[in-house]
Amino acid sequence: MKAKQYVPPWKQPYIIAVAGSSGSGKTSVAQLIIKQLNVPWTVLLSMDNFYKTLTPEESAAAHRNEHDFDTPTAYDTDDLVKCLRDIKAGHRVNIPTYSFVEHARTDKTVSIYGANIVILEGIYVLYDHPGLLDLIDMKIFVDTDLDTCLARRLTRDMLHRGREMSGIINQWRKTVKPNFERYVRPTMANADVLIPRGRDNVVAIDMVAQHITKILTDKSERHLADLCSLIDDDELAAEEATWNKQIHELKQSPQLIGIHTILCSDDTKRADFVFYFDRIATLLVENALQHSKFENINVETPTGNTFEGVRRLGIDNTCAVAIIRAGECFDRSVKRTIPSVRMGKLLIQSDISTGEPKLHHLNLPSRISEPDAFVLLCDAQLSSGAAAIMATTVLVDHGVKEENIVFVCYLASKRGLQRYLNAYPNVHTVVGKILDGSHGRFIDTKYYGT
Template sequence: MNSISLLSSGNAFDTEQMLECVQKLKCGQSVQVPIYDFKIHRRCSDTFRQVNASDVIILEGILVFHDQRVRNLMNMKIFVDTDADVRLARRIGRDTVERGRDIDSVLEQYAKFVKPAFDDFVLPSKKYADVIIPRGGDNHVAIDLIVQHIRTKLGQHDLCKIYPNVYVIQSTFQIRGMHTLIRDREISKHDFVFYSDRLIRLVVEHGLGHLPFIEKQLITPPGSVYTGVDFCKKLCGVSIVRSGESMENALRAFCKGIKIGNILIHRDADDGKQLIYEKLPKDISERHVLLLDPVLAKDK
């Protein structure tokens, strides 16, 4: 779990750099976060803190809900609500001990700037929160519920929150059982092929379920009217040589007479040219394409 908080020099938040950093973290990249010195009220020009990508990124700040672009990057928005007297007492303790200020200057800053800014800008942003925690860090029940929610989301591999075009097949005991069999180093070649083929068929069938369709009415043998759906007609498969070939039989089993093309790619080409070979249907631009590319990973 990593946290990130960005400030610019002077009196403005560096929202643009914060957006850039968060987007990189969500893409799995590490970032160099500038450090703000509260004693001199400026950003350190030559000091940075490295933040590595993680399953959970905490973006913390009093105005973190102000910009809609920042809010759109969040999977959960939490507003920690604490009594004003508690906030002031904590501020006095922090600024006098950690930032070398005297009590009079802390109170003056609070009365002239901090309290009015909170009322005008911070408190109104409370409406954007998904969860509001009263009593702050002392509310252990609320914190436990949030932690459990995050753990549940991580356990469900909720990738659709990050990649809206990704669909994850819900795991069942049958699927877990087949994964257990093919991961067993003692499994025979015949059984490995058999259960891998079953898993591939499930993936192909699930993929076909996301293709467009139209409703169709027909007359059943007893003479009643049935409203069903008509499959997508303009369809083809594209198999990535050689791994994709293991999915071709499953696709043919579901789609009679389907055309299947082939491409050969170099995933880590030094010259940047990844496509090595292609043989595709001439009218592929008019078809819906199922890209066959199973990724087989071994456990360490």
């Protein structure tokens, strides 16, 4: 089966550039926009983190306030463009950090993944560097009086960067102000929006936030439409015959149906529910491990005989990722079945206003991207399939091979399963019970009692 293209909402994030003089209030404007938008996974990225590494001579000059940090060549803009391209593609990106006290990049990096909005601020974010402007969706220039900018720069550099007032003023006169007039002010012509007075212009900031909100709403509607397009009614009936290859339902014996009955009954007490869910979760995990790799091995029995058996490969690199919170109901069974397992978590929730599923939290195990990693993706119920599709996309984005993923689920709707299979035809799914329709989510509520 050929996979249908699915583009998660964190691919092609909306990138906003905020430019202006040093001290113009770029960061404050960006923070006010973020506050008004109130969108999860909004990233504020400073171009200052992309200052080039200084030579020993340049570093000594910087500590004397004699190095020119305000020319376009002071930045590694090629590296910035590469990072923005990777962010646009939905990849995990490690952003460098810069110390203004030491005038050097630090050993630490900041990891960005799953951003819905990226706000890039810096004096040269609207500079006509090859490839830069093409990656930016909205270009803003903050136009603030230069005397105000100097006053703000004095306060910032003296309080937070350990500079002397005389050095700050000398640097302003020699490099900051002349370079602004020569290089930065002309980039105002590249802006889509001009915000005079910076953070004090609440009307302009509010209009920008409203415009961005409208764009994000349209994007959410397109994403939901893309999810729905992964399956139609005719296709559902036609392709159920392919399920035996990738979708594996537990054999519905009378004993198993009895457990289903207990778990689906509203009268079942929590202690009984937890006991029987753990039983069936263990069965599901055991069946999921059937899709890992094995090798033949002979062992000697206690009586001296030879037993021809098998050994599972990749035991030391088995991971389990739970989709919070229903997927966490599998945690106990996973740990009992695979004591050496490394655990991870994903939180995907639907936006209240749009209904669009969004990635809110991500904590993946170490070594999950290694070629031999075998990953169990766990969720108690599959309804529309949106959360499972997004979670699997996260794993693939982090280097996990499709064929090394097994999705483990207790209850699943036929529609959700087919939608998931259309998006990821190489992923095995192990399910306890396939339902004709959706019964609503209740497993985690019954399991945790809340």
